[in-house]
Amino acid sequence: MSKLRVHNFTISLDGYGAGPGQAADHPLGVGGLSLHEWMRATRTFQRMFGKEGGGTGVDDDFASRGIDDVGAWILGRNMFGPIRGPWADDTWKGWWGDDPPYHTPVFVLTHHARRPITMEGGTTFHFVTDGIQAALRRATEAAKGKDIRLGGGVGTIRQYLQAGLIDELHLAITPVLLGSGEHLLGGLNTAALGYRCREHVTTPNAMHVTLTRQG
Numbered sequence: 617m618s619k620l621r622v623h624n625f626t627i628s629l630d631g632y633g634a635g636p637g638q639a640a641d642h643p644l645g646v647g648g649l650s651l652h653e654w655m656r657a658t659r660t661f662q663r664m665f666g667k668e669g670g671g672t673g674v675d676d677d678f679a680s681r682g683i684d685d686v687g688a689w690i691l692g693r694n695m696f697g698p699i700r701g702p703w704a705d706d707t708w709k710g711w712w713g714d715d716p717p718y719h720t721p722v723f724v725l726t727h728h729a730r731r732p733i734t735m736e737g738g739t740t741f742h743f744v745t746d747g748i749q750a751a752l753r754r755a756t757e758a759a760k761g762k763d764i765r766l767g768g769g770v771g772t773i774r775q776y777l778q779a780g781l782i783d784e785l786h787l788a789i790t791p792v793l794l795g796s797g798e799h800l801l802g803g804l805n806t807a808a809l810g811y812r813c814r815e816h817v818t819t820p821n822a823m824h825v826t827l828t829r830q831g
């Protein structure tokens with residue numbers, strides 16, 4: 617059966633998954649880019665964007681797990697872009713250029729309908745306006761037996777956590793304080809929802825924690 621997996625979702629020491637004030641020149645909110653320093657340094661990340669180099673080792677092992685056996689993705693609309701409210705036109709096609717690093721169908725949760733966008737390299741963005749269960753159903757069908765990767769952002773992961781639908785959640789906790797922004801776990805009782813810490817490994821760049829759901 618397909619699993620719903622989160623990988624490489626990075627939070628600051630004080631629990632934020634994005635800084636405040638996301639905009640076109642601040643995709644992760646103000647200060648948020650510092651979260652992903654550990655990830656940018658990995659070979660997996662460099663290869664995702666067609667580049668050479670990057671390190672191997674524990675950080676890279678975690679980064680690469682996130683692309684294994686994934687047949688579809690789910691994103692929130694703010695992870696897809698900085699536009700809010702109704703789409704003014706069809707110009708915005710994500711942050712990632714003509715060949716986004718997904719290479720699968722991607723289901724974007726939004727309240728504002730839009731036609732699918734076919735990109736290069738096998739990525740198609742589908743816009744889902746009828747909620748998280750519908751997005752998961754469509755992604756499961758599209759994944760054809762593979763797993764579904766839940767990319768984020770914060771609000772979207774919180775909804776799937778609250779609904780107990782995430783099977784595996786890998787968090788990278790970075791030694792950065794953001795002070796404000798989008799808080800991942802605040803107000804969520806993950807223990808009561810059945811999540812337990814299955815593994816934790818610390819590197820100089822991040823503490824990797826994997827939560828899985830029991831029962």
Ligand SMILES: NC(=O)c1ccc[n+]([C@@H]2O[C@H](COP(=O)([O-])OP(=O)(O)OC[C@H]3O[C@@H](n4cnc5c(N)ncnc54)[C@H](OP(=O)(O)O)[C@@H]3O)[C@@H](O)[C@H]2O)c1
Binds near residue numbers: 625627645648798
């Ligand atoms: N730290 C990391 O590793 C990481 C990873 C990925 C993303 N991020 C960051 O996280 C931030 C985005 O997180 P976020 O919490 O602001 O937003 P988000 O979860 O990406 O998107 C939230 C938006 O998606 C739509 N949406 C979500 N659930 C929906 C539902 N059930 N039905 C219909 N529409 C729904 C709504 O948009 P509308 O109502 O406008 O349609 C909602 O405002 C960005 O800065 C991104 O870069 C961080």
